[in-house]
Amino acid sequence: MPASSESITLEGDLHARPAGALAVAAGRFAAAVSVTAGTRTVDAKSVLGVLGLGATSGQRVTVSADGPDAAEAVAALIAILGDATRVGG
Amino acid sequence: MAQVAPQVGIVLVSHSARLAEGAADLAAQVGGGTVTVLAAGGTDDGGLGTSADKVARALARAETGAGVLVLPDLGSAVLTVRALLADLTGASVVLADAPFVEGAVAATVTAAAGADLTAVAKAAEEAWHARKL
Numbered sequence: 001m002p003a004s005s006e007s008i009t010l011e012g013d014l015h016a017r018p019a020g021a022l023a024v025a026a027g028r029f030a031a032a033v034s035v036t037a038g039t040r041t042v043d044a045k046s047v048l049g050v051l052g053l054g055a056t057s058g059q060r061v062t063v064s065a066d067g068p069d070a071a072e073a074v075a076a077l078i079a080i081l082g083d084a085t086r087v088g089g
Numbered sequence: 090m091a092q093v094a095p096q097v098g099i100v101l102v103s104h105s106a107r108l109a110e111g112a113a114d115l116a117a118q119v120g121g122g123t124v125t126v127l128a129a130g131g132t133d134d135g136g137l138g139t140s141a142d143k144v145a146r147a148l149a150r151a152e153t154g155a156g157v158l159v160l161p162d163l164g165s166a167v168l169t170v171r172a173l174l175a176d177l178t179g180a181s182v183v184l185a186d187a188p189f190v191e192g193a194v195a196a197t198v199t200a201a202a203g204a205d206l207t208a209v210a211k212a213a214e215e216a217w218h219a220r221k222l
Binding site: 026028048 | 115118119120121191194195198199201202203204212215216219220221222
């Protein structure tokens with residue numbers, strides 16, 4: 001199965017609403033998707049896991065996926081992290 | 090966004106109308122606003138307690154074809170829901186054993202992603218294991 005990974009530097013804190021948007025988007029992909037911030041890696045499909053990262057503005061976050069739609073999943077989640085953390089919430 | 094398939098609905102049963110409404114509002118917003126999350130809190134006269142009628146109405150409204158997950162806050166809310174479910178034949182309703190706020194948020198987000206009732210219930214119950222710190 002193809003694997004894919006990409007990183008982004010957050011422009012805002014990863015609050016509840018962007019974390020929700022991330023987990024909703026991740027849940028629509030067949031691939032297993034994870035998010036890593038610092039030393040912690042969580043299931044991107046778990047909003048509570050993503051919130052538990054406590055990722056903050058300026059932090060480097062990596063999205064990794066493994067599965068048939070891994071590349072699409074990583075692209076979608078990186079886009080959400082880029083947009084949503086600018087808005088906050 | 091248009092939904093091609095029905096989503097699991099969520100019903101929050103609390104002793105407090107305001108607690109249920111606040112939790113429903115939070116869960117719905119974190120889930121992106123596509124999932125039906127309904128509050129059934131307080132007694133029929135607005136006091137603290139649970140109302141079988143309020144829960145029954147919420148269950149009916151939350152069902153859009155994919156089933157309904159019910160989250161109770163404390164003990165007697167569980168009793169109210171259980172008594173109601175015993176009389177509901179053929180309904181696709183699952184009572185979740187989950188933390189109220191975290192379970193509601195996790196279930197709503199999972200429902201928003203299009204998961205089935207079993208997966209939505211599992212997401213709620215896995216909320217016991219999510220650390221905040």
